[in-house]
Amino acid sequence: MTDGPEVAEHHFLAALVADRDGRAADARRAYRRAIDVAKGDYPEAWLNLGVLEKGEGDLAAARAAYRRALELRPGYGAALVNLGKLEEAAGDAAAAEAAYRRAVEADPRHAPGWLALGQLQSDARRFDEAVASLRRALEARPGYDAAELSLGVTAARAGRTDEAIAAYRRVLARSPRSTTAWYDLGLALLDAGDPRQAGDAFRQAAAIDPDHVPSRRKTAELELASGRVADARARFEELLDLVPGDLPARAALAEVAAREGDRAGCEARARALLAEAPKDPAVQPLLARCATLAPRAAAR
Structure with a gap:
């Protein structure tokens, strides 16, 4: 047998396996x-082909594949959301919103469509x-962490910090190892004026994912703000091990040296930063701060 639904499905399943294994060329052929x-007439294959083309950076081919899927199935929610994401990335928010609205109008319980629409509205x-x-996304899919996280982000942007904290805690009640939820909770707790609990949240995020740079950075910054200079030094040095050459961490270590009264160390770090980032507005004031320190007496 060379054609028919069973053969088409066989190729589709082979494509899924190749796609999963990272064999993009084989997946595309299948x-x-x-x-x-x-x-x-295979809208699911057109959809997945579009996802693959987008992943390979061919946005025109991805857009064409999504549109072909929609010609075959006009209310295809996944294709509409993916097409909307392409339009949004291209800067056409109106076209993106139209695609998301088509998705939820075709299926009012299409949670990813409501999520995409809500995120676009929040960004605006x-x-x-x-x-x-x-x-609406959460009504369609109770326990939808992505929607709950976006609800928290939206509340935080709107200045409704208590609502943001509550949303992040709901996510953590279901998904206690969500690095994103712990990190966003830490930011909201900072906004609420609770640096101690914020630090706990950032440390939780870093413990779950030691490579999560934002939580490692916030932990170090809070150590420094709290006057725990030695701990701050250790945390910023760990951050530099993770992201060698990180300019904010190097600037923070110059500030650490200043707080330790180490003028030579402060100036050395600040001058190195000035050589690499002469236009950084934070570097010159840092160098001036170093100059206010008394030189350390030479050891006898």
Whole structure:
């Protein structure tokens, strides 16, 4: 048998395996075979081909594949959301919003469509609309962590810190190893004026994912702000091990040296930064701060 639904499905399943294994060229060929055998009428294959093309950086091919899927299935929510993401990345927020709205109009319980719409509205600072859309996503899919996290981000942007904290804690009740939820909770707790609990949240995020640079950075910054200079030095040095050459961490270590009264160490770090980032507005004031320190007496 060389054609028919069973053969098309066989090629489609082979494409899924190749895609999963990172064999993009094999996956592309298998999706194309599935489409050819189905005489073009295979919207799922067009959708997945679009995802693959986007991953390979061919946005025009991805857009064409999504549109072909939509010609075959006009209310195809996944294709509409993916097409909307392409439009959003291209800077066409109106086209993206139209695609997301088509998805939720075709299927009012399409949670990813409501999520994408809510995130776009949040980015546009249309907070009340965003909250309504994100709540629709959660109604359609209770326990949808991505929507709950976006609800927290939206509340934080709107200055509703208590609501943001509550949203992040709901995520953590379901997914206690969510690095994103712990980190975002830490940011919200900082906004709420609770640096101690914020530090605990950032440390939790870093413990779950030691490579999570933002939480490692916030932990170090809080150590320094709290006057725990030796601990701050250790945390910033660990950050430099993770991200060699990181300019903010190097600037922070110059500040650590200043707080330790180490003028030579402060100036050496500040001058190295000035050589690499002469236009950084934070470097010159740092060098001036170093100059206010008394030189350390030479050891006898």
